[in-house]
Amino acid sequence: MTFKSSFCSGRRGFLLGGATVIGAAATGGLPLWSSIARAGETPAPDIVDMLLRPGASRASLVSNPAIQTDVWAYNGTVPGPEIRIRQGQRLRARLENTLPQETTIHWHGLRIPNAMDGVPGVTQDAVKPGGSFDYVFDLPDAGTYWYHPHANTTEQLGRGLYGPLIVEETDPLRVDRELVWILDDWRLDDAAMIDSGFNAMHDVSHAGRIGNVVTVNGLPPGELVVRPGERIRLRLLNAANGRIFALDFDELAPTVIAMDGHPVTPHRDDAPLLLLGPGMRFDLVIDIPVKGKTSFAVMDRFYDGMENRIASLAVSGEAVRDGVPDWDMALKPNPVPEPDLDQSTRHDLVYSGGMMGGMVLQQMTQSGHITPEMLNRMGIEDMAGMGNMMRSMSGSGNVWAVNGRDPDRDGDGPLVTLERGQSCRLTLMNATAWLHPIHLHGHAFRLLARNDAPVNHQPWLDTVLIKPGERVEIAFVADNPGDWLIHCHILEHRVGGMSGIIRVL
Numbered sequence: 021m022t023f024k025s026s027f028c029s030g031r032r033g034f035l036l037g038g039a040t041v042i043g044a045a046a047t048g049g050l051p052l053w054s055s056i057a058r059a060g061e062t063p064a065p066d067i068v069d070m071l072l073r074p075g076a077s078r079a080s081l082v083s084n085p086a087i088q089t090d091v092w093a094y095n096g097t098v099p100g101p102e103i104r105i106r107q108g109q110r111l112r113a114r115l116e117n118t119l120p121q122e123t124t125i126h127w128h129g130l131r132i133p134n135a136m137d138g139v140p141g142v143t144q145d146a147v148k149p150g151g152s153f154d155y156v157f158d159l160p161d162a163g164t165y166w167y168h169p170h171a172n173t174t175e176q177l178g179r180g181l182y183g184p185l186i187v188e189e190t191d192p193l194r195v196d197r198e199l200v201w202i203l204d205d206w207r208l209d210d211a212a213m214i215d216s217g218f219n220a221m222h223d224v225s226h227a228g229r230i231g232n233v234v235t236v237n238g239l240p241p242g243e244l245v246v247r248p249g250e251r252i253r254l255r256l257l258n259a260a261n262g263r264i265f266a267l268d269f270d271e272l273a274p275t276v277i278a279m280d281g282h283p284v285t286p287h288r289d290d291a292p293l294l295l296l297g298p299g300m301r302f303d304l305v306i307d308i309p310v311k312g313k314t315s316f317a318v319m320d321r322f323y324d325g326m327e328n329r330i331a332s333l334a335v336s337g338e339a340v341r342d343g344v345p346d347w348d349m350a351l352k353p354n355p356v357p358e359p360d361l362d363q364s365t366r367h368d369l370v371y372s373g374g375m376m377g378g379m380v381l382q383q384m385t386q387s388g389h390i391t392p393e394m395l396n397r398m399g400i401e402d403m404a405g406m407g408n409m410m411r412s413m414s415g416s417g418n419v420w421a422v423n424g425r426d427p428d429r430d431g432d433g434p435l436v437t438l439e440r441g442q443s444c445r446l447t448l449m450n451a452t453a454w455l456h457p458i459h460l461h462g463h464a465f466r467l468l469a470r471n472d473a474p475v476n477h478q479p480w481l482d483t484v485l486i487k488p489g490e491r492v493e494i495a496f497v498a499d500n501p502g503d504w505l506i507h508c509h510i511l512e513h514r515v516g517g518m519s520g521i522i523r524v525l
């Protein structure tokens with residue numbers, strides 16, 4: 021089926037979420053697709069239509085509801101409308117740009133055709149103010165995903181452009197309630213207006229643009245009333261530019277059932293805090309105790325001495341059941357091809373630069389994890405050369421580098437080129453003093469190991485958080501042809517050069 025014909029058939033269905041402002045009212049009384057749907061055509065029930073209109077709006081981000089902040093939002097709301105679709109269905113989303121600048125939509129984590137990936141200059145031309153673009157693709161994988169612009173992303177996400185995309189399993193998990201929490205932070209001035217200093221060099225070379233106001237679903241953190249014995253599925257998503265959340269669930273002991281959308285063996289995390297870098301998602305199952313404590317606090321404890329309350333859970337009402345239900349928590353795996361590790365090609369990406377980066381690069385070189393060959397590829401011959409490279413990078417404004425360069429900008433071509441169908445093992449080395457959530461477009465990868473130690477459950481991910489000095493090994497089948505970005509999802513780091521392309525032929 022061609023793009024055009026698939027576009028003109030299909031039902032005129034709309035996603036009308038609670039806060040969604042689309043459909044008749046938003047399109048001047050006309051159902052969105054009526055002008056192009058042909059009379060007499062059989063509706064295709066597997067298609068969901070969506071209109072996404074990024075533009076200026078206002079939102080109540082701070083605890084005083086009388087104070088409104090000027091934001092940019094999809095269809096007027098932060099977050100944008102929830103797109104909820106079933107695995108295997110087709111999404112047709114029309115972007116109508118009412119922003120004062122160019123934009124696109126990237127469908128984070130989705131394995132879709134390259135032309136739909138929404139990266140200006142790589143997969144499409146940016147959509148000008150007043151322009152539109154039609155995104156059409158099938159959803160092969162169930163899970164928790166999201167959409168956001170990929171043009172001027174620091175400002176466009178920082179002003180509020182993002183929304184959830186939930187792909188439901190054909191056989192959904194049994195729970196009493198499902199919640200989606202989109203975490204974000206905002207840098208607001210005293211009048212609760214967004215600080216317009218995007219891409220400040222300090223943010224680019226340090227931890228990214230960290231805000232001073234944290235929101236959950238675009239609102240100040242609040243209280244949620246739950247019932248004793250209730251089973252909740254919580255879909256967590258970090259939409260912040262740079263903030264990493266380290267979540268403490270009090271005594272609730274959530275079970276992790278999916279990471280970055282993809283099912284994982286249900287397990288309790290060993291770490292006391294759940295680390296959620298920008299772009300990352302977790303699906304959790306939380307069983308509210310039948311007896312005992314009646315209030316729980318979900319806290320973010322990433323920054324010492326700067327903890328944030330994310331939510332308060334108040335247990336109230338009659339118990340839903342006597343104890344913990346024995347319902348299955350295992351989700352059916354998504355159809356992601358398994359990499360053949362014996363037949364795989366190996367590549368490595370060394371991330372360097374940023375404040376105090378020379379020190380970590382030196383340590384990893386001394387420990388032998390960064391080899392003379394890798395240094396050579398980075399254009400570094402000795403320790404003096406390392407210092408020179410760091411200085412010239414900070415002078416040029418490109419404060420980060422991948423394998424010693426910024427291929428996204430200098431036109432050197434892709435970091436890695438792969439034959440279609442080839443299995444690839446990629447070692448990502450963080451030779452910097454900062455954490456980086458590295459995001460690969462168009463594929464899911466298996467996280468195999470950290471610092472040579474195999475990782476529990478080896479989850480499928482699209483974004484992996486790498487600590488300073490850490491080496492992470494991932495593997496995937498390059499089955500999706502095109503040029504795919506692999507970049508740090510701390511958006512200011514990408515601006516500073518932490519980005520490149522993996523080409524699948």
Ligand SMILES: [Cu+2]
Nearest residue numbers: 456508510513
């Ligand atoms: Cu980064």
